Amino acid sequence: MGCDGGTIPRRDELVRIKKKPEQKDKDAELAFRWKHCTIRQLPLQPPVVACGLGRLYSKESVLEGLLDRDTLPESAVHIKNLKDIKNLNLTPNPAFNGNKAEKGDCYVDGGKSPYICPVIGLEMNGKYKFCFLWTCGCVMSERALKEVKTSVCHSCQQPFTEADIVILNADGDDLQLMEERLNARKIAQKSLKKKKKNNESTSAEANEKDEVPKKKIKKEEKSTIPKKNINRNEAEDPAYRKAKESYSVAKDPKASEVFKSIFTSHKSAVDQDRAHWITYNPFYN
Numbered sequence: 266m267g268c269d270g271g272t273i274p275r276r277d278e279l280v281r282i283k284k285k286p287e288q289k290d291k292d293a294e295l296a297f298r299w300k301h302c303t304i305r306q307l308p309l310q311p312p313v314v315a316c317g318l319g320r321l322y323s324k325e326s327v328l329e330g331l332l333d334r335d336t337l338p339e340s341a342v343h344i345k346n347l348k349d350i351k352n353l354n355l356t357p358n359p360a361f362n363g364n365k366a367e368k369g370d371c372y373v374d375g376g377k378s379p380y381i382c383p384v385i386g387l388e389m390n391g392k393y394k395f396c397f398l399w400t401c402g403c404v405m406s407e408r409a410l411k412e413v414k415t416s417v418c419h420s421c422q423q424p425f426t427e428a429d430i431v432i433l434n435a436d437g438d439d440l441q442l443m444e445e446r447l448n449a450r451k452i453a454q455k456s457l458k459k460k461k462k463n464n465e466s467t468s469a470e471a472n473e474k475d476e477v478p479k480k481k482i483k484k485e486e487k488s489t490i491p492k493k494n495i496n497r498n499e500a501e502d503p504a505y506r507k508a509k510e511s512y513s514v515a516k517d518p519k520a521s522e523v524f525k526s527i528f529t530s531h532k533s534a535v536d537q538d539r540a541h542w543i544t545y546n547p548f549y550n
Contacts, residue, residue, distance in 0.1 A: 295391030298434050299378065302326050304341050314350040315397060316343065317447035319435045322350065343447075351431075354403045354420065356383040384409035384419050391434065399429040399450070407432070 302309055304326040312324045320340060327350055330337040337344070344350060358381045378390040387393050387406045394407035403420040410430070417424055428446050432439045514520050515530040525531045 299389060299391045304330055304336075304338060311355075313353050313355060315353055315431065315433060316341070316350050317399070317431060317450065318343070318440065318443045319396075319431050319433045321353075321433065324350075324352070351397070351399060351402045353397055354401065355380040355389075356404070357381075358388060380404070382406035382409055384413065389433075394439075395433045396430050397433065398423075398425045399431055400425045404433070 299321070300308060301321075302323040303320045304322055307323070307326070309321060310323045310325060314322050314324045314327060316322070322341070327341075327344065327347075330341060331344070331346065358377070358379055361377055361379045378388040380389045381387060382389070382393075382395070382405050383403075384405055385408060387408065389395050389404070389406075395404060396407050396410065397404040398418055401418050401421050401423040403418050403423075405419060409419065413419065416426070428449060431446070432443060435443045513530055514525055514528050517525075526533055
């Protein structure tokens, strides 16, 4: 068996057993989740957004995924439109120097985060729970919400409820809680839309009912008003009077005798021997 020299073999040297899977570095995994987009797995680029389940995305990658839904992973399929995400109001970390190149001659702290809690200053690197408010999008640590109990946002003073709190990068029971709150939020939005539609329809019906009696009143007023002479303006016009068959120049008191003598209806035309000036022909008269 090759045990020369007094060596004692162990069991794992003689019996083949399954190798244990390599364990991931938890700190590196946390740093990756909090610094990279869930869709593209690339570093987060502002503006940073989050969904109702608390997952972080770059807004650019979300827009690209909505345009081509085949590129969306299973973790982001629940995003149907821009209403399913919220722009995050993040507080930058003044001690973060992420833009500097790593030379390899010194220790690099991977736990440094580009963002911190605006209330207590904790770094948003996954070691502490962070959450944001769905009403305003402000990000803060869960410890800050518990220590300073209030129903108003610490940053923008906008009111919120317990259902508006979304835990970032939630796992386990927290993830189930976020799913329940997301479903409840969608149901509330649908009920609000139905109420708005019902209110609009009732207001439209009320306006129609108000318009119908107004139309009836107008018709009654028109029927009660006595009919006036339609041709009143025409009757008052002297030019229109002269165009009628019953009009005679000889009977017009405003016409002069000289003007009346031109027409055949004048007295002088009755005693005239020759034809009228219009029908006068010198060869025959």
